[in-house]
Amino acid sequence: MDRHGKGRLMQRIGVFLVGIVVGAAGTLAAKGHDLDLLYLQMNKLRGENNQLQEEIDSLKKDLINKQRQSIRRVRKIEVTVKAPDEFTKLAISKYVKDHTRPLLGQELTYLEAHPTMVKGLIDGRVVSLQNQPYSLRVELVVIGETLSIWVEGIKQPASS
Incomplete structure (x- = not known):
């Protein structure tokens, strides 16, 4: 192989490697955005879950109080x-x-x-x-x- 052929091969390999790097960067950027959206959604759902758990705890306390009040006693x-x-x-x-x-x-x-x-x-x-x-x-x-x-x-x- 001559010098000129070797240079062209190196150039193609370089272009191929740059393509891989650019493609990986593009994929990372796209998937990173998806991961950010999933992370935000997860935090939102955790917040809703905590709020619902607080409501459940409050309703349980209310139920216990109602049950205590519903026990009829001599007053x-x-x-x-x-x-x-x-x-x-x-x-x-x-x-x-x-x-x-x-x-x-x-x-x-x-x-x-x-x-x-x-x-x-x-x-x-x-x-x-x-x-x-x-x-x-x-x-x-x-x-x-x-x-x-x-x-x-x-x-x-x-x-x-």
Whole structure:
């Protein structure tokens, strides 16, 4: 091969290598742009995912709060007393409220499952007021968020 042939071969190889480099640079530029777009899309999706996760956490907390609120409990105890006078009614009412106070906050499902429990706390008890005994008789119990109890105070003969 002569010099001229060698030079042409080197020139072709050079042009071929420059072509490879230019083609690689073009491909890199095109794919780099695609990678940038994918990176931006990935960051956008991560942000949306974080936002949705926060919403899920917030909804879970709301659900837990709703469930806690939906558990029905005894919130108040009302006592109605039938007795000979107002002082006796007041004293018996206080006695009944004191003995049923542990039921405040109790779940209604528990009381509904044990309906005689309230009556058992009071019925047949004897309360002494000004040295006069009164036997308590539960007439009615209504179980609800307001626990309503109707009691009669029956005057007993005074013991000597």
